[in-house]
Amino acid sequence: MVTISLTSQKSAQIRFTLNGEQTDVSFAPYKTLLEVLREDLNHTGTKHGCELGECGACAVLLEGKPVLSCLLLALECNGKEILTVEGLGANGALHPLQEAFADLGAAQCGYCTPAILVTAKALLDQNPHPTRDQIREALSGNLCRCTGYLQIFEAVEAAVLEIAGQDNAAS
């Protein structure tokens, strides 16, 4: 059993996999994963819009599933796999979702974008051919005040085609 005592320890440590890389980090024990990512690991791509789980801007993938990093204690992430927007690309190239979002106007102010990207990625990993309604529902936990969502849906649909095309080309 693990005990972190607030009086005896000023900092805690965890080891976890961040964007595919083993990462060790020390932090004040009361911090959420969001705070540790942004403040102790310099991964500021993940944002906060409310810090209470009411907007979705802090979404990251925990073991492949979208969760809200503002409601996850960093202490709970020891040994886990986390994916943030910084880890979406591979081999020096952007993820097809990122390319599609950039091309099709899915990002205006860009603040909700990282959370929507990772949530959409989780959707496509689980369901490579979602309908418009399934996309809508998967993103129903992400608020956007700029776009009205429609270009976001279209960008996800474009990425679906691109990924399917890449898969066909690869096979």
Added chain:
Amino acid sequence: MRLPLFEFRVPRTLKEAARILHGEGPSAMPLAGGTDLLPNMKRRQQVPRTLLSLRDIGALHENQVTDSGARLGACLTLSDIASDPRFRNGATALAQAASQVATPQIRNMATLGGNLCLDTRCNYYDQSYEWRKSINFCMKKDGVTCWVAPSSRICMAVSSTDTAPALMALGARIRLVSHSGEREIPLSDLYNNDGMLYLHRKPDEILAEVLLDPLHEWRSTYWKLRRRGSFDFPVLSVAAAARFSPNGAVEDARIVIGSVASRPLVAEEAARFLVGHSLTSETIAEAATLAARIAKPLDNTDFDMSWRKKVTAEFVTYALRELRGDDVTAERASITRLPSA
């Protein structure tokens, strides 16, 4: 918005957890998904000295569905439940309830136990420390007045759980585990119509499991009313379940109205009325009227309270018509904004 300081303990077994909870007393709180507790901690509504993480306890993640019923561990996530194809037909209400809580990301974290024990909510209570200071706090936390009903002697915070009404309509029982033993009670007996003392759960008891009898012959449904298609807590919910005889008459029924009191309310009279009758427009309307009678919403949620009261009967008819087998996809889509749900 920073969390306060806390001790963090991660027991490996239920027994260990119960022992710690007993030893620490009320200053310790179990932490499952954290989606209700952490916001409350950030707003200083709840400031436990010790957080007891339940994540590593295998027994709480059990998910057994057999011919003799179901055993659901309290730490199953709402996503797990919503996507489980076994929770259909008889147990549809549970799947519908779980799938409409909050947002997809929160459902990936939030647990069944957490939702069943969800703190009661109120516009005057679910606010930051600074906001509550400007109203001189409220009865539920740090103050004396219930601002919803200033002459009330009890707190009127509203029950906001979705899974509870659904599971109550399915006749669920729960198993509570503590250092001194365990007990099994009907889920309905867990709740108390008091915004502050809303659970008949001793501070050192852990809700470990939900138990369901077989529901083969039952049909059930859950309807949730809220302003938007996601995020929002219910302002009114209806869970209904019925068992029919071959000629279409109701053999047994349960109707539960949620979010109109400090606990989910069982519409006993309405359910009793239906037994022995088929579901016709007349019987549905009468049952709906009887059910709506027990709803006494107050001004502690979104939407005007008199409107919430006025639409209750209509809402109940949607649920009963669905049990009858009507195609209510249009009504459901209009409320949930999910064409496919």
Added chain:
Amino acid sequence: MPQQKDTPEKQSNRNDGELRVIGHPRRRVDARAKVTGQTRFADDISLPRMVHCKLLRSPHPHARIRSIDTSRAAAHPGVYLVLTGKDLPIEYGILPVSQDEQALCLDHVRHVGDPVAAVIAREELTAFEALNLIQVDYEILTTISDPEEALATPNPRIHDYGDEGNIHKRVALEFGNVDQGFAEADEIFEDTFFYQGSTHLPIEQHASVATKDPDGKLTIWTSTQTPHYLHRALAKVLQMSAAHIRVIATPNGGGFGGKSDPFNHEIVVAKAALLLDRPVKICLTREEVFYCHRGRHPVLMNFKTGVKKDGTITAMHLQTLIDGGAYGSYGVASTFYTGALQTTTYHVPRYRFQGCRTFTNKPPCGPKRGHGTVQPRFGQEVQLDKIAEKLQIDPADLRLRIAESSNAVTANFFRLSTVNLSECIRRVVKSSGWRENFRKLPEGRGVGLACSAYLTGAGLPIYWNKMPHSGVQLKFDRGGGITLFCGATEIGQGSDDVLASIVAEVLGLDTFDIRLYTGDTDLGPVDLGSYSSRVTIMAGNAALQAADRAKALLAEAVAERLAVPADRLRFAGKRVFDSAAPENGLTFQEAVCLAEARFGTIGTVGSYTPPKSLALYKGGGVGPSPTYSYTAAVVEVAVNPVTGWITVPKIWIAHDIGRALNPTLVRGQIEGSVYMGLGEALMEEQEFRRLPKKLSHALVHKFPSILEYKSPTSLDMPDLFTELVEEPDPKGPFGAKEVGQGPLLPIMPAVANAVYDAVGVRIDEVPITPEKIMKALTEKKAGRAPRFGPSHFPHVEWPEALRVPPPWEGGDGNAINDVPRREKAKPHQQKEQVLSS
């Protein structure tokens, strides 16, 4: 000399068929940064030795501060500094006529959330804990919760200035003989409407980081739409030369008008950074963003309109009562805006406007997308629907009949440029199947139509001066790249892309070849800020001028080298070549080097000042614009006649944009505007709780959270069909008009009109909610007026109206009963001198 006019010759050079950047859907210049999470927003900035600031805010809606004891907080371990009002006593504010704010209240708090003290500590949690150790002794004053209470309660005064009591500002303007206009009418309609307040709710909370540079000057990174106005406010309050202050507007995670005022927290961290000689950061919580507010004013409106039988308007009289909240902010301008644009869509020959703004003990209201014109647009469009019904004319046909024309001058002396309102109406009528659906759908389903106009940039600056409203500098690199410097701020609307695309088009490059430095007061010439939809037309025209000048220089050098007339040269595909013999040319890079060798270091500037307005009367400064955009929308609703439950399945919209510089971005602005309009129409509400007076003086925001303040989710967004009407407007760069605000305006009235079509009740209020619909349906069933809305407009002591004869009554834009401006003392000019010293 600065060349403002876009002459016909220049226009013809921009042959549509030859445009390679403008008008093509493109990835915006900052897209890659945004999709990789690399855009540096203010809270992403972290500097060595940085410390954190939290603000202590008033828990009372109205009180005097008797004393503050900060000693325990200052002694708390980890706390470096505690500031109070006496450390920052100088007043500031966005408008010269309402410099009524203090960074930390000195002796008077005016709303729950008004900042009173600041704690700067090593950790944010420490600063938060120390707030509780500050003892403030308050003397409670009477709470004033709404305009009617403000009118009835002249004392205690929330501010020591203003018209009188708690009335901030009253205005009265009369254009033409309005009473005669009513006498000539066949029918007179009088309606009262209420538009509830709403807030911007940008996903990014306000954040700022201030630091003392290595060389000792102050730098602040902050999420602001108006770095230039903040720059001036900092200089004033900190009593420093503006030359030693650098404001860097970080890209905003949404602004919508909520980040256009200089804010308490910005001034506080700047002061703290100077005192501590360490970087100081503050990031507001979501709740604190509600206390900054500066959102849409709640407005009660009374519309009296006279019409002929054919729908022609003979006269209009509009009265507005405006809830200003606790401070002035843009409020005086907002007050004029609630009356200004009623004449820009349909011809109104005679017009009387009376507006009254009061102070109340709530977070201050200010500019939110559409700034003050949204509320009266709702009233006008719903009343027009009622008029159409009574006169038995189709609402679309009525509007087509009375629509204003291009190049008209309105009764209140606003010069219109291109007006394609009629085409917008025709488009949505066609695309929505209006003729087949209006008044023909089954019970519970309905369609509604509404239109609007919006300015493309406010014609006058916030502080009176004769300098350009926007400037652009271009630097040319021998490597063939260009660096563009401009004060314009990227708030998500795509201003960076607009600037880059204009320069790329003129000089034949890709936008990727252009590096932008925007929103930085050290680096770029002044741009007044991202508000009133001004950036495309003003910064865009400035960029156009700078690029044209550069083109002329390069052309001169290349012409000489190639021995070809300069006007035969084309700039395209990163080359400069003879259009008659395209293979004869140089690369752009070679052209730059050639020009540099010929002329010395190359750099060009461009600037823009709007044309002089015709509205010379006092108050005429609000409303004029180089040109106006127009929009028409049809909304389809489904209303449950039993519960009042309302959903919106489809919206059709057509927007008169002049030219879409980047169709992808334009679509995004339209869809985003429609989305935000829908939010206001259905669910966004600034609601306040006044606790029972016998038990408490509290007046609190009912739900200052992003959960309870409802904003539509992905599931709540309907299908949307968008059309653009593109007749290039000579005032805009490449003909472009605005698109960031106009498309929001018609949505709310179209929803109200659709509800009437669906279930026969009028909701004369925004938001249009199930509760209100059900109440109206109950009234209808009982045989009473099938309506929900305000029942009366209170009595206001209006001042004597300034009488300005409209153009067709021989007017020249001046008031005939005002003291000539030259002879009056101008207090704001004295303030002007203070600011510039």
